Amino acid sequence: MKAIAVERGSEGPAVIEKPRPEPEEGAALLRTLRVGVDGTDHEVIGGSHGGFPEGEDHMVLGHEAVAVVEDANGTDLDEGDVVVPTVRRPPADGSNEYFERGEPDMAPEGEYVERGIVGDHGYMAEYFTSPPEYLVPFPENLWEYGFFAEPVSITEKALEHAYASRSAFEWSPESALVLGNRSLGLITLAMLEFGVESDRSFADRDFDRTYCLGRRERPDPTVDVIEEIGATYVNSNETPLETVPETHEAMDFVYEATGYAPHAFETVEALAPNGVGALLGIPDSWEFEVDGGRIHNELVLHNKALVGTVNSHVKHFEGAIDALKELPEWLLEDLVTTVATPEDVAPAFEYGHDQIKAVVEFDSL
Amino acid sequence: MKAIAVERGSEGPAVIEKPRPEPEEGAALLRTLRVGVDGTDHEVIGGSHGGFPEGEDHMVLGHEAVAVVEDANGTDLDEGDVVVPTVRRPPADGSNEYFERGEPDMAPEGEYVERGIVGDHGYMAEYFTSPPEYLVPFPENLWEYGFFAEPVSITEKALEHAYASRSAFEWSPESALVLGNRSLGLITLAMLEFGVESDRSFADRDFDRTYCLGRRERPDPTVDVIEEIGATYVNSNETPLETVPETHEAMDFVYEATGYAPHAFETVEALAPNGVGALLGIPDSWEFEVDGGRIHNELVLHNKALVGTVNSHVKHFEGAIDALKELPEWLLEDLVTTVATPEDVAPAFEYGHDQIKAVVEFDSL
Known part of the structure; x- marks a missing residue:
């Protein structure tokens, strides 16, 4: 599958080929629809923020995503559900109190990884996997704006x-x-x-x-x-x-x-x-x-x-989704100034005068 | 009656003679027991904080007081009750929303006066008057430490x-x-x-x-x-x-x-x-x-x-009184290093190495 990643020693994002991930037990396979680009992505690309997953020479970008359940893989999810993933995940040495009480956003440095930012691959790929507790249902009719949930x-x-x-x-x-x-x-x-x-x-x-x-x-x-x-x-x-x-x-x-x-x-x-x-x-x-x-x-x-304040947890995503439902669609439309594709991602990473929000679209509903 | 005041143009506090105040309707007359001295008093004396009551050439000091109801004057108070007064009062042009909802501590500058600090006489006198809503009952057995409530x-x-x-x-x-x-x-x-x-x-x-x-x-x-x-x-x-x-x-x-x-x-x-x-x-x-x-x-x-945060309101005084009841008496004793009298107040305003808390005692129970 295609993924957009930063690679060690290279400048700027690159489109790479990766194997489609196999969901582990307890995790679903998601087919990515859209992924937003923000200032944090530019900091990650520039090297001033974040860091590679341990032992890897690249990191897939993207932490603002909307996706569809492709393979529920035994979880409670239904295939075809539109979802948005949260960003923080437990660190390599296992979960901790912050994740256990649903407040990973309050975890101090070292007690989390962040998908697409620090220590874990992000969502800017055709597919990704995630346990269902980090996926929040998103209204199908607004799928184009799901990346705004984050x-x-x-x-x-x-x-x-x-x-x-x-x-x-x-x-x-x-x-x-x-x-x-x-x-x-x-x-x-x-x-x-x-x-x-x-x-x-x-x-x-x-x-x-x-x-x-x-x-x-x-x-x-x-x-x-x-x-x-x-x-x-x-x-x-x-x-x-x-x-x-x-x-x-x-x-x-x-x-x-x-x-x-x-x-x-x-x-x-x-x-x-x-x-x-x-x-x-x-x-x-x-x-x-x-x-x-x-x-x-x-x-x-x-x-x-x-x-x-930094980051957010599932309840904040739920509030965010309700807020997005209430915002006028002209606003969301006006904000999205670039919809790039994996075949030509460069426009999504440009900071032009007319650029407000750029997204990469992998698939549509 | 004796009062300890700052006078316009003079340095340091002075003991002055003032008429004993007559309580207005809705206000009680209080007989002062003890009044604490703190850093704010020193700032007021030094002129870096606070200000005189309008049209007056002196201000009675003192905002940390404990007193006894001398004349209930038709209020719900009982004569002999030990009380501690809060500090903020409505400004000359009348009450406002902050006072009306019991949160004068949240009033911005100009929307309050502070007794003994800015715009109103304080409690460092043999008697003072106050409406009952600014007086909080204080346990009689702890009267010596009542000035700590503020x-x-x-x-x-x-x-x-x-x-x-x-x-x-x-x-x-x-x-x-x-x-x-x-x-x-x-x-x-x-x-x-x-x-x-x-x-x-x-x-x-x-x-x-x-x-x-x-x-x-x-x-x-x-x-x-x-x-x-x-x-x-x-x-x-x-x-x-x-x-x-x-x-x-x-x-x-x-x-x-x-x-x-x-x-x-x-x-x-x-x-x-x-x-x-x-x-x-x-x-x-x-x-x-x-x-x-x-x-x-x-x-x-x-x-x-x-x-x-600045200042406090009645509910904070109530919490403070409960806290004082729980604190060990040795601590309160150790903190009070000077008990001065109106006849010889100077020691209460000295900043010696061994000075922790000084009070002026006008009367005792």
């Missing part, structure tokens, strides 16, 4: 943790600012603006005013999406983050998806009293000056919080 | 908010580090080490190992208290905060009560995965260099949180 689950988790941090008092957030206008930022912005939620979501989302900060100049397709969502675009070249309270308003909720380290600190100044900043970016070491006294003072005197 | 309520709130931030997943903290070995740090350390809690407390406290970081060299009375509590003293001159994970262990919970701004950032590195740092200090503006990339990365990849 990034949206990241937001579900961030919202859950951010709201939890505000659960000790009556919090009625009205304003939200998303930092970053790539696809994760845009889809999160839409979730906050449209207030998509269900019985399976973790946070009431009912923001009266939403904003998205980016550094792109108009005309720009992401700015068009932001405005079509009904949010306000904040150009960080004109309006640095820490000045947002003066130019717009102080924010009850800030969602950081840029990985730009100064944003973690400027977020504190952008927050309204009792606000919370959810941090999701993963920057490298970088020393710079901050007004640490002011940041510390602001956190305390105005009861602010910063919450870092 | 600082302990600050810790109750910090614990409530810190635990709330970890409520989205199964968190079983084992190790706690208190930054700062003044009286608030020491009493908090004891609360964490002894696991004092009740039906009215907001957090399970069951730390297996507790630590307290300070910059004092032995021999030192606070180090003696730390060790008598059963905690480990960490001398920051030998073991800077960010190296604590190597020298001791990474901490599930860090409680910052130093107001030393670098601690807010070093806390992130001192935390174990999934840990939370509660920030309580109120530093001034101060620019310095941080490895912002590493801090941001650590927050995200290890699901860490920083939660700033």
Whole structure:
């Protein structure tokens, strides 16, 4: 079968031939439909994040997938079911408490592998295998957008943790600012603006005013999406983050998806009293000056919080799937700017001005 | 009556004569027993924090008090009841949503005054008045330590908010580090080490190992208290905060009560995965260099949180009173190093090497 992988010593992704995997006992065989490409994939390709499976000279990419059960192999799954796989799996030395209680996203480094990111092959292949507990049913009619379940689950988790941090008092957030206008930022912005939620979501989302900060100049397709969502675009070249309270308003909720380290600190100044900043970016070491006294003072005197979150678990995927059902289809359509095939994957890994979200399509329903 | 106040243009506290206050309708008259002195009082005296009541040339100090109902004045209180007053009151222009829902501690600046700190006279006088909703019943047999209810309520709130931030997943903290070995740090350390809690407390406290970081060299009375509590003293001159994970262990919970701004950032590195740092200090503006990339990365990849909290409300006082009942009396005795009188208050405002907690005693039961 065809797979898209990074190989030791080579630059960029390559299409390779691999044997179709045989599912072990307790695992199903999945036929891949679509796999999304995100910033983490680019970091993995560039070598700044993640790592090869032990003893292997390549790693199949891809952690945002939607697939069909090809061979249930004795599991409870039904052949033909559309599913989305979660990302974390137990490490080589076996399971641990985090996996056992369904919270692998809370496992510290070394206590997990991540498919397509660190220590395990990903989903960017015609077939993959997985135990059923890591597969979440996905609505067939939305199969083309199933790869969004993973990034949206990241937001579900961030919202859950951010709201939890505000659960000790009556919090009625009205304003939200998303930092970053790539696809994760845009889809999160839409979730906050449209207030998509269900019985399976973790946070009431009912923001009266939403904003998205980016550094792109108009005309720009992401700015068009932001405005079509009904949010306000904040150009960080004109309006640095820490000045947002003066130019717009102080924010009850800030969602950081840029990985730009100064944003973690400027977020504190952008927050309204009792606000919370959810941090999701993963920057490298970088020393710079901050007004640490002011940041510390602001956190305390105005009861602010910063919450870092990474990855997600099955319940977040379930919330994400409900959110995707509620989002307008024009948005999902607008976000997907490239559908590449294994025969010609290069366009899926380009960072063009008009690229928002690229996917590789292996098969269709 | 005698009162201890800061006066405009003068340095240091002064004993002044004021008329005994007449309680307005709906307020009781209280006879003051003891009032504690803390770092905030020193900041108020020094002019770096707080402010005078509008139109007044002096402010009576004191926000940590225990008193007796002298005149119930038609309220539900009983004369002779021992009570502790909370600190925040509605601003001059009237009440607001924060007071109405019993969460004045969440009010932003401008939407409250604080007795003895900003905009309103404090409790360091023979008598004061208060509406009953800001008075919390205190056990008579512990009256000598009633002034501790306010600082302990600050810790109750910090614990409530810190635990709330970890409520989205199964968190079983084992190790706690208190930054700062003044009286608030020491009493908090004891609360964490002894696991004092009740039906009215907001957090399970069951730390297996507790630590307290300070910059004092032995021999030192606070180090003696730390060790008598059963905690480990960490001398920051030998073991800077960010190296604590190597020298001791990474901490599930860090409680910052130093107001030393670098601690807010070093806390992130001192935390174990999934840990939370509660920030309580109120530093001034101060620019310095941080490895912002590493801090941001650590927050995200290890699901860490920083939660700033200030002040407290009635429920935190109730939890604090229960905690005080559980703390060993030797600890409370050891912490109170100075009991001054209005006739000779100077010793209560000295920062000697052997000073831990000073109080001014106006009357006794």
